[in-house]
Amino acid sequence: MTDVVLDDDGVARSIEEVRELRVVPPLWCAGQDPNGQPCRQRMRVKALHSTLKSPHFAGGHIGGCDHGSHRSEDRPGDVGHLHPVATGTAGWRVVVGEDAPTTGPDGRRRPDDQVAGTTTRRYVPGPTTAGNAGTGRRHLESVLQAAIAGALPPTMTLPGGQPLPASETVVSASDGRDSRFAARDFIVWGAVTVTRRVGSEGATMLLLGDRAQRFGVLIPADLRPRFALARDDEFVGRHAAVLGSRRGAADRPYIAPRDAGHVTFLPSVQVRPPKP
Ligand SMILES: [Zn+2]
Structure with missing residues (x-):
């Protein structure tokens, strides 16, 4: 290796x-x-x-x-650790699942290309090959875990975008208030501190970050029932990562995900399938 x-x-x-x-x-x-x-x-x-x-x-x-x-270093197993994954230019990180006798997830056999090994699975790369940057919640959750751990890879690629420094693509709630992020697609992350009902249709605004540095996440009325939390205040205390484009006034920015898969929470929140 x-x-x-x-x-x-x-x-x-x-x-x-x-x-x-x-x-x-x-x-x-x-x-x-x-x-x-x-x-x-x-x-x-x-x-x-x-x-x-x-x-x-x-x-x-x-x-x-x-x-x-x-003298492969992966023999002890890497379960539960964050690893960089060489999948396209996305550089998402993932947490490895359970130990299993297997060829590597990259298709190689360990410890030798020619011989099926009995060592652990190492990385779970996921379908984030070049041109196919992951948009699923699992990928977003990996990003959120890495952001919380302060271990984002140097560059990230948003779906349909170019590789950019992670500081331009995955942004904390307070940093996301910077004007350079106006009307841009990016991932904002932070802890949910407050929630508010918006309008009469059942939309919910989750506010990330401290009072002076808040960044809103507008969960539209049609998406809100997809998240299996009965009360809005059950979002409070969870970390969230949201992919979308920034909207709102400069001093009250928010992001509005287009899809339930563009939002993830830790601790995680069950997401119901869309109503047919
Ligand atoms: Zn050598």
Whole structure:
């Protein structure tokens, strides 16, 4: 398992970086053997444009190289930890499910490509390949978990958008008040502190963040029954992440999700299927 390689200048390169390059430069193993002897074997990039496997580095190694598959670091299992997932340019993060004997979710066998291993599943990449940025609630929940943990990947891609720094795409309630986010699609996240009924149709405004820095989430009347909470105040205290475009006055911004799948909560809220 090799997550990082070196280029000709000795600069460490991740698979995410390499896949952004138009031409793959010569790459070398960054590992070393137990005596500290650098491996420096030629590495290749595999499955760079595959929609079935995650791209990864592969190549030969000197004996005992700590980047070689026989000293795989994923043996102890990675359940319950956040991991970067090399799926397209989205860079969503996910939490791994239960241990299971399996080939890797990237289609590789562990510890060896050629041999079915008995080690744990590592990453669950989800269907967020390039051109297919995830919009499902599960992806949004991963984003929310990463945002709360302060562990967002450097770049994110919103559905139909270009890769942008995460600071431009996943924004806390207070930061989302900045004028540069006016009329833009983005993900806003924060803790629900107050709720208000809006109008007589049953729409609900959830207010994220502190009193002076609030950011609204307008749950329209047709979406409100999809969330299986009887009372609005049951939203209070949950973290929310919402995908949508910013609306409202500069001092009272809000975001209005177009779909129940564009909102997620932690602790999670059950979402009912739409009425036929
Ligand atoms: Zn090596």
